[in-house]
Amino acid sequence: MNAFRSMVMIGVGTLLLCVCGARADQVKLKVAVSHPILLAGQKQTAYLKVGLTGVPLVAEEKRAPVNVAIVLDRSGSMSGDKIRKAKEAAILAIRRLDYDDIVSVVAYNHSVTILVPATKVSDKHAIYAAIDRLHAGGNTALFAGVSKGTHEVRKFLSENRVNRVILLSDGLANVGPSSPQSLAALGSSLIEEGISVTTIGLGLGYNEDLMFKLAHASEGNHVFVESSAHLARIFTREFGDLLSVVANEVEVEITCAEGIRPVRVLGRAADISGQRVTSKLNQLYGKQEKYILLEVEVGKMSAETRLPVAKVAVNYQDVASRRAGRLSGSAAVSFSKSARVVKSHTNNEVMIAAVEQIAADNNVRAMVLRDQGKIGEARKVLQSNTQYLYDNADRYNSKRLRDYGGSNYGDAKNLSPGKWKKRRKEMRKMQFDYMH
Amino acid sequence: MKPKLVIALLLIVLVPLGLMAWLGLRVARSERAAVEDSFRKLHMQKLKDVEATILKVVGLREREMLALADSLALDPGALRAAARNNPAVSQIFVLSEKGRLVHPNIETRLNRDEEEFLTRAQQVWKDQAVFHRPAGETTQPSLSRQGWYSWYWGSGVNFIFWRRDASGRIVGFELDRYRLIADIIAKLPESRLTAPETPTGTLVLLDSKGETIYQWGDYLPKKQERPLVGRSLGAPLNPWKLAYFTPGCGPAGDFGSGAMFNLIAALIAVGLALSGLAIYFYRESSRELREAQKRVSFVNHVSHELKTPLTNIRMYAELLQMNGDEKDDKSTRYLDVVVSESQRLSRLIDNVLTFGRQQRGALKLRKTAGVVDEIIDGVLESFRPSLEGKGVRVRFVTGAPGRVLLDADALRQIVSNLLGNVEKYAPDTGEAEVHSSQQDGKTVITVSDRGPGVPSAERESVFKPFVRLSSRVTDGVAGTGIGLSIARELARLHGGDLTLDPPEQGTTFRVTLVTQPE
Incomplete structure (x- = not known):
């Protein structure tokens, strides 16, 4: 669910909607308000969605070269089938890379070993041979592994490459900084450089909070694989995403108009300074939509007024053409005294995104309650979340919401101690998918 | 005599050997200490090199921030953007010349990062004096222009680099702690995939709680293991430490065993030589x-x-x-x-x-029946002419007429030896007395003369073989020096003894014999 979204809420009177689209080469921008027509004469909340969609490269276009570090856990718990499958998956993924791509392979246990320093993928067999030497044993210095992996990526860091660390771990980090907060801090520092970390959790032994936060903060992907048999598929899909990247360093700046107060950005890190909201999305894949959803407060307005909500500017690096791209758009609202008119003009797409984010938040809340041992309360939250999702799925006719409702229903049924360990990882994975 | 000889010979071998082993061990130990010391110095140097690498990262950061401080416009938008766009910096703050927090300005709307920063940096505002500390020890009231500040918050130590501009304002940069750690790790060496046969030690970077931040090397130190060398990092990373661990007891394995081998070889050689000498002496003496x-x-x-x-x-x-x-x-x-x-x-x-x-x-004795008085009388009879010739008359007071079991030859020899002594050492003294008595299966015979007697210091030694008193008494008298020894031995074989009575006048020998009646 790599969705890039943004929403602004607007409140007041009349009704007016403006959806502005722009298309500059590889990225499509769509700015929309949840309620283009708002009720006049009262303060209210609305969502502004800034959607960005990658336009897939056509066959003859040259894709962006990737600069990827594969960071593999080689602690004792990985021994046997897991390490063998991980090696196979890494080799299979590297097979898809070309001469222009950069790859490095780092393995960590209690210390870190650089199997393949960052290098052009010219001699694949040497790389395979280096990976093949890998064996498992020892502790888990995850932080150091990521540090070394990003250092390898940094050697060839370029806005025209897809810079990425792919981290595979099956266990709890126990050497060096190991808290989810520490990895989240590292992740948000890396995104400022344009490096994302994709985290692949293998089996039931890893810390999903740590893996979730690292991927979330750095705009990477987060995947849960229960069996090492599926690793090859996961690696292939991740590399498929990387090879389809159309834009890098995507920066969104939303400037709210007077009378509009930006409240919060749902589900993603953003900086709100006065009327200006900024957020960074790192990479945009072909065919994929990412959005920023901004909640705004709209002041009292009289009917028939038209009010601009926000101007949106998007800067990105077009990796195919190696040019900087810039898009802009804006949204406005009108005001009406009729609640029926307001309702009939509601933008389903924006509302679906808002519901997704709210439901994901509820899901996180339920998870925290379950962590505190409050199984009953957690179940209640999940049940009402399910209802909330089903209701909105019907209202906005959304399969995505219905699916997430089903998933929340399943969560509510899997809170018992025996099932929780696995379910929690699945929940984290779904939260990640719906937030991105 | 033989056990004494063996002990003496053993001492000859063992004492020098022990001495040598002790000295050798001392030398080996001090040598080992010296080697360990140089080993430690070597690794301390390694730690210093690593420390320099780490501090270089910090120095680089410092230069980046100085450059940033120079170019930074002090308006909230620019400060926020700078904090957001600099991966190494998590927050920037500005203090007015009066020490008031200008940015982040709590009177305006703060973003979440800023709110969190104000919470964790409360300690910093309390410690504000640190920014006004005079530079160095100079008497000038000039204030230091820039510096590091570290404080504990959350799970570790946080770092601030600050700089005072010409107008007295302070711009401070809070470093992203984890990013700093990640960058330091990136500059430090990594480990080999497979440890070689002779693994080298492992270097560990430890945080303020003694927990590992990063480690590299072939060896995995055990919990609670003490490092061979340790070193605290220089400012501003003082709360962190570097430690070097080696497998086993470190250098002893490499160097100590050589010295030990030499010592053992030398000990064996000397031991063999001394044993040879001891065997030679033993053979000589037994020959x-x-x-x-x-x-x-x-x-x-x-x-x-x-x-x-x-x-x-x-x-x-x-x-x-x-x-x-x-x-x-x-x-x-x-x-x-x-x-x-x-x-x-x-x-x-x-x-x-x-x-x-x-x-x-x-x-051995050959006991037969006999009468003590008769035997003594026979001996006296054979001595009488020569004693009388020497001017000694013997008076015999008989008191042992019973027929008892004894070795007559032995008794004859005892009495002859005693009378021979009288003849030799008490001539011209007029009278000597032999007295015999018998009671309860015991026969007591005394032989007294009026000679010069035996000095009390030598009363026991006269019974040892070949001992003759070197005094006036024995001067000019021939003798073998075995008579009294034999007499005492024979008396003891009879279950009795031969003693010298306490001196009153002259010499009185007392023979006691256990004599069962026939």
Whole structure:
């Protein structure tokens, strides 16, 4: 669910909607308000969605070269089938890379070993041979592994490459900084450089909070694989995403108009300074939509007024053409005294995104309650979340919401101690998918 | 004698060997300490090099932030953007010249990062004096222009680099702690995939709580293991430490065993040499012993050979004495001398033979029935002429008439030796007394003279073989020095003893014998 979204809420009177689209080469921008027509004469909340969609490269276009570090856990718990499958998956993924791509392979246990320093993928067999030497044993210095992996990526860091660390771990980090907060801090520092970390959790032994936060903060992907048999598929899909990247360093700046107060950005890190909201999305894949959803407060307005909500500017690096791209758009609202008119003009797409984010938040809340041992309360939250999702799925006719409702229903049924360990990882994975 | 010799020889071998081992160990130990010390110094140097690498990262950060501070416009938008776009910096703050927090401005709307920063940095505002500390020790009231500040918050130590501009405002940069750690790790070496056969040590970077931040090397230190060397990092990373761990006991494995081998080899060589010497001495001394025994057996043999002709001489002389012409005074006198001298010679030979048997451990008694007084009387009879010739008259007070079991020859020898001593050491003293008594299966015989006596210091040593008193008493008197020894041994074989009575006047020897009635 790599969705890039943004929403602004607007409140007041009349009704007016403006959806502005722009298309500059590889990225499509769509700015929309949840309620283009708002009720006049009262303060209210609305969502502004800034959607960005990658336009897939056509066959003859040259894709962006990737600069990827594969960071593999080689602690004792990985021994046997897991390490063998991980090696196979890494080799299979590297097979898809070309001469222009950069790859490095780092393995960590209690210390870190650089199997393949960052290098052009010219001699694949040497790389395979280096990976093949890998064996498992020892502790888990995850932080150091990521540090070394990003250092390898940094050697060839370029806005025209897809810079990425792919981290595979099956266990709890126990050497060096190991808290989810520490990895989240590292992740948000890396995104400022344009490096994302994709985290692949293998089996039931890893810390999903740590893996979730690292991927979330750095705009990477987060995947849960229960069996090492599926690793090859996961690696292939991740590399498929990387090879389809159309834009890098995507920066969104939303400037709210007077009378509009930006409240919060749902589900993603953003900086709100006065009327200006900024957020960074790192990479945009072909065919994929990412959005920023901004909640705004709209002041009292009289009917028939038209009010601009926000101007949106998007800067990105077009990796195919190696040019900087810039898009802009804006949204406005009108005001009406009729609640029926307001309702009939509601933008389903924006509302679906808002519901997704709210439901994901509820899901996180339920998870925290379950962590505190409050199984009953957690179940209640999940049940009402399910209802909330089903209701909105019907209202906005959304399969995505219905699916997430089903998933929340399943969560509510899997809170018992025996099932929780696995379910929690699945929940984290779904939260990640719906937030991105 | 033999165990003594063995002990002496063992001492000859073991004492120098032990001494040498002790010295050798001391030398080896001090050598090892020296080697360890140089090993430690070597690794301390390694730690210093690593520290320099780490501090270089910090120095680079410092320069980046100085450059940033120079170019930074101090308006909230620019400050926020700078904090957001600099991966190494998590927050920027500005203090006015009066120490008031200008940015983040709590009177305006703060973003979440800023709110969190204000929470964790409360300590910093309390410690504000740190920014106003005078530079160095100079007497000038000039304030330091820039510096580091670290404080504990959350799970570790946080770092701030600050700089004062010309107007006295302070711009501070809070470093992203984890990014700093990640960048330091990136600059530090990594480990090999497979440890070689002789693994090197492992270097560990530890945080303020002693927990590992990063480690590299072939060796995995155990929990609670003490490092070979450790070092705290220089400012501003003082709360962090570097430690070096090696497998086993470190350098001892490489160097100590060599010294130990040399020492053991030297000890074995010296031990062999000393043992050889000891064996040589042992063989020499046992050869001398054998030769002495040969000489003793020669003397015994000769004595035996002498005994038979002497017995004949005595027998015929005594026959002549009995049948002699009473009128021929001269012949009678000569015969008396022959008899007495042959008796003396016979006693001497008996003593030599008895002593030889005693030395061989072959001295045994042949007990038969006999009367003590009769035996003493017989001996006195044979001594009378020579004693009288020396001016000593012996008075015999009899008191042992019972017929008892004893070795008559042995008793004769005891009494002869005692009377021989009287003859030798107490001449011209007028009277000597022999006294015998018998009671409860015990016979006591005393022989007293009025001679010069035995000095009290030598009362026991007279009974040891070959001891003759070197004084006026023995001067000019011939003797073998074995008479009393033999007499005492024979008395002891009889279950009794031979002692010297406390001196009153002259010498009194007391013979005690256990004599069962027949």
